[in-house]
Amino acid sequence: xxxxxxxxxxxxxxxxxxxxxxxxxxxxxREIDETESGFSPELWRQMVDMGWVGMILPxxxxxxxxxxxxxxxxxxxxxAACLSSPHHSSVVLGGLTxxxxxxxxxxxxxxxxxxxxxxxxxxxxxxxxxxxxxxxVKLAATRKNGHFVLNGTKLxxxxxxxxxxxxxxxxxxxxxxxxxxxxLFLVDKGTAGLSSRILEGWTGDKLSEVIFxxxxxxxxxxxxxxxxxxxxxxxVLEKASIAMCAYSVGGMQRLLDISVEYSQNRIAxxxxxxxxxxxxxxxxxxxxxLEAARxxxxxxxxxxxxxxxxxxxxxxxxxxxxxxxxxxxAEAAHRVHAGIGIDKEYGLYLYTKKARSLQHYLGDPVHxxxxxxxLLGM
Amino acid sequence: xRFENVYTPEQERAREALRxxxxxxxxxxxxxxxxxxxxxxxxxxxxxxxxxxxRIELGKKGWFMPTMPKKYGGAGLSPDMASVIYDELDVLNxxxxxxxxxxxxxxxxxxxxxxxxxxxxxxxxxxxxxxxxMLPPLVRGELVTWEVFTEPEAGSDLPSLQTTAVRDGxxxxxxxxxxxxxxxxxxxxxxxxxxxxxPNAPRHRNISVFLIPCNIPGVHIYPIDCLAPPYKxxxxxxxxxxxxxxxxxxxxxxxxxxxxRGGDGGREGERRxxxxxxxxxxxxxxxxxxxxxxxxxxxxxxxxxxxxxxxHRLLGLRNRWMAEQNRAGTAKKRTTYEGGQMTVYNKxxxxxNADALLKAxxxxxxxxxxxxxxxxxAAEMYHRHAIEQTHPGxxxxxxxxxxxxxxxxPGTRIPAS
Ligand SMILES: Cc1cc2nc3c(=O)[nH]c(=O)nc-3n(C[C@H](O)[C@H](O)[C@H](O)COP(=O)(O)OP(=O)(O)OC[C@H]3O[C@@H](n4cnc5c(N)ncnc54)[C@H](O)[C@@H]3O)c2cc1C
Numbered sequence: 001x002x003x004x005x006x007x008x009x010x011x012x013x014x015x016x017x018x019x020x021x022x023x024x025x026x027x028x029x030r031e032i033d034e035t036e037s038g039f040s041p042e043l044w045r046q047m048v049d050m051g052w053v054g055m056i057l058p059x060x061x062x063x064x065x066x067x068x069x070x071x072x073x074x075x076x077x078x079x080a081a082c083l084s085s086p087h088h089s090s091v092v093l094g095g096l097t098x099x100x101x102x103x104x105x106x107x108x109x110x111x112x113x114x115x116x117x118x119x120x121x122x123x124x125x126x127x128x129x130x131x132x133x134x135x136x137v138k139l140a141a142t143r144k145n146g147h148f149v150l151n152g153t154k155l156x157x158x159x160x161x162x163x164x165x166x167x168x169x170x171x172x173x174x175x176x177x178x179x180x181x182x183x184l185f186l187v188d189k190g191t192a193g194l195s196s197r198i199l200e201g202w203t204g205d206k207l208s209e210v211i212f213x214x215x216x217x218x219x220x221x222x223x224x225x226x227x228x229x230x231x232x233x234x235x236v237l238e239k240a241s242i243a244m245c246a247y248s249v250g251g252m253q254r255l256l257d258i259s260v261e262y263s264q265n266r267i268a269x270x271x272x273x274x275x276x277x278x279x280x281x282x283x284x285x286x287x288x289x290l291e292a293a294r295x296x297x298x299x300x301x302x303x304x305x306x307x308x309x310x311x312x313x314x315x316x317x318x319x320x321x322x323x324x325x326x327x328x329x330a331e332a333a334h335r336v337h338a339g340i341g342i343d344k345e346y347g348l349y350l351y352t353k354k355a356r357s358l359q360h361y362l363g364d365p366v367h368x369x370x371x372x373x374x375l376l377g378m
Numbered sequence: 379x380r381f382e383n384v385y386t387p388e389q390e391r392a393r394e395a396l397r398x399x400x401x402x403x404x405x406x407x408x409x410x411x412x413x414x415x416x417x418x419x420x421x422x423x424x425x426x427x428x429x430x431x432x433r434i435e436l437g438k439k440g441w442f443m444p445t446m447p448k449k450y451g452g453a454g455l456s457p458d459m460a461s462v463i464y465d466e467l468d469v470l471n472x473x474x475x476x477x478x479x480x481x482x483x484x485x486x487x488x489x490x491x492x493x494x495x496x497x498x499x500x501x502x503x504x505x506x507x508x509x510x511x512m513l514p515p516l517v518r519g520e521l522v523t524w525e526v527f528t529e530p531e532a533g534s535d536l537p538s539l540q541t542t543a544v545r546d547g548x549x550x551x552x553x554x555x556x557x558x559x560x561x562x563x564x565x566x567x568x569x570x571x572x573x574x575x576x577p578n579a580p581r582h583r584n585i586s587v588f589l590i591p592c593n594i595p596g597v598h599i600y601p602i603d604c605l606a607p608p609y610k611x612x613x614x615x616x617x618x619x620x621x622x623x624x625x626x627x628x629x630x631x632x633x634x635x636x637x638x639r640g641g642d643g644g645r646e647g648e649r650r651x652x653x654x655x656x657x658x659x660x661x662x663x664x665x666x667x668x669x670x671x672x673x674x675x676x677x678x679x680x681x682x683x684x685x686x687x688x689x690h691r692l693l694g695l696r697n698r699w700m701a702e703q704n705r706a707g708t709a710k711k712r713t714t715y716e717g718g719q720m721t722v723y724n725k726x727x728x729x730x731n732a733d734a735l736l737k738a739x740x741x742x743x744x745x746x747x748x749x750x751x752x753x754x755x756a757a758e759m760y761h762r763h764a765i766e767q768t769h770p771g772x773x774x775x776x777x778x779x780x781x782x783x784x785x786x787x788p789g790t791r792i793p794a795s
Contacts, residue, residue: 128750129666130740136666155750156741201745201758209750268535278775327736331729331765338769339533339558342604349605349762353744356761360741366675 003298009073016077019050024081026347033350036198038084038206039162044117047085054115057095061111068239072246072301079250082350084205086120088247089159092240094121094167100232101184101224110186121186122163124154124210125362132237132363134178134230139212141170141183148172148185148222150193150215156360160196160208163189168212169233172226179230184223191215204354241362242304242315245297245322248358251351252290252326255333258348259283263336273336282332289325289332296321316363316371324365326355381695383458393462400441400466407435412470426564430522433563437518443497450509451517457702491561493523496570499587502638503627512589512626522563523589526556526571526613527636533557534776536572537581537633541615543573543588549619550588552596556613558770564608565599566592571615572632585632588624595619606762647695653687656680656731659752660738676738683734690727693720718781725774728764735760 005013024043032040047053056071057063071092078087095114098106113119127138139152150170160166166187173181187194193215196208224232263274263283273279300314330352334341341348359365385393410425411432436442437451444460446452453460493516500509500516515521532539541554552573560566568589575586590597596618601609627635660671660680670676697716703709735743735757746755753760768774 130742131666197747199745199747199750201747201751201755202761203741203744207741207745209747267531268533269538270535276775278778327733334765335768335774338773339528342558342606342610342766342769344603344605349765352605352765356736357741357744359736364737364740366737 005073009070012070013073013077015050016052016074017080019046020077020081020083024083026082026350027345029082029084029350030344030347032084037161039086039159043083044085047087048117053087053091053117056091057099057111057115061099061107062115063111067301068242068304069298069301071243072298075243075246076250076253079247079252080254082251082254082347082354086122086159086162088240088243089123089163090114090119090121092243093123093236096236096239097123097167097184097233098186098223100236101229103224106186106223119165120159120163122157122160122166122189122208124157124160124166125169126154126156128153128155130155132367134182137169137171137178137182139168139170141172141185143172144216147216147218150185150187150212150217152212154210154212156199156207157196157210158205158207160189160210161198161206165189166194166210167223169229180227182229182233183226184229184233185217185221186223187215187217187221191217202353202356204350204357207357237362238312238315239304241319241368242297242300244358244361245293245315245318246301248322248326248355249290249294249297251355252286252293252329255329255348255351256283256286256290259286259333259336262340279336282335285332286329289321289329293318293322293325310375313372313375316368316375319363319368320365320372323359323361323368327352327359330355393459396459396462397466399439400463403435403439403441404466404469407432408470429563430519433519437520440518442519443494443517446497446513446517450513451515456705457698491523491563492525492570493517493519493521495525496523496568496589498638499570499635500626503587503631503635505628508626511623521567522561522565523568523570524559524561524566526559526569526590528557528559529555530557534773536636537585539572539574539585541571541573542577543571543575543586545575545622546619548622550622550625552588552590552615552618552620554615556615558602558610559599559613560608560610568592569597569613572636575629575632579630582633583630585636586629587626587632587635588620589626590618590620590624604766606759606766647691647698653684653731655753656683656735656738663739670738679734679738683731683738686727686730690723693723714787715781715784718777718784721771721777722774722781725768725777728767732761732764 023046032038032043044053051064052074054061054063055066055074056068057065059065078085091114095111098110098114102110110119114121125137126132127136129136129138139150139154141148141150143149150168152170154168157166166189168185168187170183170185171181172183175181189196193213194210195213196210198206198208223229260274260283263279264272266273268276274283296314296318300311300318303311303314330348333348334352337346337348340346363371409428411429412425433442440446440448440451440453440455441463443451444453444455444463445457446454448454455463497513497516500513504512516523527536527539529539529541539554541552541556543550543552552571554573556571568591571588571590572585573588574584576584578584592599596616598614598616600612600614602612604610657671657680660676661669663670671680693716697713697720700709700711700713700716704713735752739752739757742750742752743757744761745751746758748755751758772780
C-alpha cells in the first residue's frame with residue numbers, strides 16, 4: 001500500500017500550485033469572474049502551454065495519455081485556486097465523449113484540436129425537466145431528408161459563451177427504455193435556430209440557457225451511433241464527476257488553509273480567534289469534510305485507473321461527499337471569517353458560490369446516493 | 379392556552395379601521411417605494427428618495443414606529459395593534475428575500491431601520507431633554523440612521539474600539555475608522571456612533587454614544603463591494619467636528635447603550651412568506667412528469683424546512699407574548715435568554731433555508747433570470763443574504779455566548795467578555 005503521489009504527480013502538483021499561486025491569486029480570479037464571459041484567453045493559452053489541456057487524451061490524438069489520478073491532482077490545484085476555464089467542458093466531457101463514442105474519422109479530426117485548445121466544446125445535458133438520467137433528456141432530434149432537426153431547451157450549460165461547438169445530448173426515439181433513444185450531436189454554435197444566453201445569478205461558472213429552434217444538422221454531426229449515445233456517455237459522466245470531486249477537494253483545502261491562517265492572525269479579546277472553541281469547531285468541520293472527500297476521491301480515481309469494476313460505486317460515493325462537503329466547508333469558513341468574508345475583495349465568496357453550483361453539477365447528492373443504492377444492489 | 383389573539387367586536391372594528399387607513403395611505407403614496415431583487419448598482423437614487431418620502435408619510439400618522447408614545451411622534455399602539463400596520467406594509471415587500479428569517483432585501487420596504495436601535499438607546503440612557511429633542515425626528519422616520527459601531531480591529535470585541543471623540547469647547551472632534559457600516563436605506567442623515575471619550579476610564583466605561591449628522595466636514599464614506607446588496611461602507615472620521623449636543627446620555631454609557639438597542643419585535647411570531655414559497659413552488663413545479671413535491675427527497679427537505687420555520691415562528695410568538703405581558707405588568711416569568719435564543723435561531727435558520735432551497739429546487743435556486751429563477755429571482759439573493767446576515771449585530775458564536783450568560787444568570791464568570 002502506498003497512498004502517496006508518484007514523483008511525476010508531485011511535480012505536476014508543485015508546478016500547478018506554483019503557477020496558480022503566482023499568477024492567479026483570488027484577486028485575478030475575481031477579475032476574470034466579473035468579465036461578461038468569465039473566460040481568460042490568456043489563462044487558456046497558459047494551460048495549453050503547460051500541457052494541461054491535452055493531458056488526459058491519448059498521445060495519438062495530441063494528448064499525453066495521463067491517468068485519471070494525474071487529472072485529479074491537477075483538478076485539485078485548479079479547485080484550490082477556484083479557477084474557471086472550459087477545461088472540464090471541452091476536454092473531460094467533450095473530448096472523452098468523442099473518444100468513447102466517436103468514429104475514427106471524428107476522433108482524428110476533432111480530438112487534436114481539443115488537445116491543442118484551439119477548439120472549445122460545451123456540453124449540453126440538463127434541461128428544464130431537470131435530472132441526469134437518460135429519462136430527463138427530452139430535446140428532440142428528428143430525421144428530415146437525411147438531416148436531423150433539433151428542438152428543445154438545454155439549461156445550466158457551462159462555457160457556451162466561449163465554445164465553438166456544443167455536444168448535445170438529444171433524444172431520437174421515445175420507444176423502449178429511456179437510454180435507447182439517446183443520440184449525441186456535435187453542433188456548431190453558429191447554426192441557424194440555435195440561441196443562447198448567460199443566466200444571471202449566484203453561479204460559479206457562467207451557465208447558459210441554450211434554445212434549439214428547428215436547428216438543422218447533417219447526419220455527420222452524430223457522434224457515434226444513432227440511439228447509442230447513453231452507454232458511452234455514462235462512462236464519461238463518471239469520469240467527469242470524479243474530476244470535479246478532485247476540484248472540490250482542492251477548494252476545501254484552500255478554505256481550510258485560509259481559515260486556519262485567519263484564525264491564527266485575527267485578534268479578538270486580546271487573543272487569536274483560533275483560541276475560541278466555537279471557532280475551532282468550524283475549522284474542524286472543514287478538516288473533516290476535506291479528509292472524507294479527499295480519500296473517497298483518490299480511491300475512486302485509483303479504481304478508475306485500475307479499471308476496477310466497482311469504480312462507479314466509488315465515484316458516486318465521492319460525489320455525494322464532495323458535493324455536500326464543499327458548500328458546508330464554505331459556510332464554516334464564513335463563520336470563521338465573519339465580516340471580512342463578505343468583502344468581495346477578500347474573495348472567499350468565489351469558493352462559496354462555486355461550491356453551491358457544483359452541488360448539482362452532473363448529479364446532486366440525492367442522485368448519487370441513489371446510484372450508490374443501485375450499485376449496492378438495493 | 380390560546381395561540382391566537384381573540385378580539386372583542388370593538389377591537390375588531392378598530393383593527394379594521396386601522397387596516398383600511400393604512401391601505402389607503404399605501405395606495406395614495408406607496409407607489410415605487412420598494413423594488414426587485416437587484417444589485418446596488420441598479421438601486422436608483424430615485425427609489426431611495428421615494429422610499430424616504432414614504433417613511434415620512436408614515437411618520438406623520440405615527441406609523442413609522444407605531445408603538446412609540448404619541449408625544450415622541452409614535453401612535454402609542456400596542457405591539458399587537460402595530461402588527462396590523464406591519465402586515466399591510468408587507469405588500470410593499472413584494473420581493474420575498476426580506477421575509478425569510480435571516481435575510482433582508484435591499485429595496486424591500488423596511489419600516490424601521492437602524493433608527494429603532496437609536497430610539498432604544500435614547501429610551502435607556504437619554505436624558506429627558508435629549509429624548510424630547512432627539513426622539514421625534516427619528517420616530518417620525520425623518521432621519522435615515524446608520525449604526526456606526528464596528529471597526530477593523532474591533533468586531534466581536536467591540537469594547538476594543540479605537541475611535542476617539544475629544545471635547546473641545548462646545549464641540550467634539552472625532553477621529554477613527556469604522557467598518558461594515560450601513561442599513562437598507564441610504565444615504566444616511568445621522569450616524570449613531572460609539573467612540574472613546576475617556577481613555578483613562580476602565581474598559582466598558584470609556585465609551586460614549588453620539589448621534590452625528592453626516593453633512594459635516596471630515597466624514598468620509600466609502601462603499602465596500604459585498605456579496606449581497608446593499609453595500610456596506612467604511613467610514614473615516616477625520617477631525618470631524620460636531621456640536622456637543624449630539625452626545626447621548628451622560629457620557630461613558632456607550633457600552634450600556636450598545637447592549638440595549640433592539641427593535642420592538644412587532645412582527646415576531648408570524649409565519650414568513652418564503653416558507654410558503656418553498657412549499658408552493660415545490661407543489662406547482664412539474665418536473666419529469668411529476669410534481670416536485672411528490673419526490674420523497676424533496677418532501678423530506680421541504681418538510682424539514684417547514685418544521686424549522688415553525689419553531690422559529692413559535693419562539694417568536696413566545697417572545698411577543700412575554701413582551702406583551704411585560705408591558706402590561708402581568709409577567710410571571712422574567713425574560714432572560716429568550717431574545718438571544720431567537721437571534722441565534724434566526725441566524726442559523728438563514729443558511730439552513732438557503733440549503734433547503736438549493737437541494738429541493740436544484741440550480742434554479744441560484745438563478746435570477748425569469749422564467750427560471752423562483753421567487754421572481756429572489757431565491758439566489760437569499761443565498762447571499764443568508765450568509766451575510768449571520769454576522770451583523772454579533773456573530774452566532776457571540777450570540778450563543780450572550781444566550782448562555784442569560785441561561786446561567788448574572789454574576790457567573792465566563793472567559794472572553
Ligand atoms: C452584512 C453585515 C452588516 C453589518 N452592518 C453593520 C452596521 O451597520 N454597523 C456596524 O457597526 N457593524 C456592522 N456589521 C459588523 C458586524 O457587527 C461584525 O461583523 C460582527 O460583530 C463580527 O465582527 P468581525 O467581523 O470583526 O469578526 P470577528 O470579531 O473578527 O470574529 C471572527 C470570528 O471569531 C469569533 N469570535 C470572536 N470572539 C469570540 C469569542 N469570544 N468566542 C467565540 N468566538 C468568537 C466570531 O464569532 C467569528 O467567528 C455588519 C456586518 C455584516 C457582515
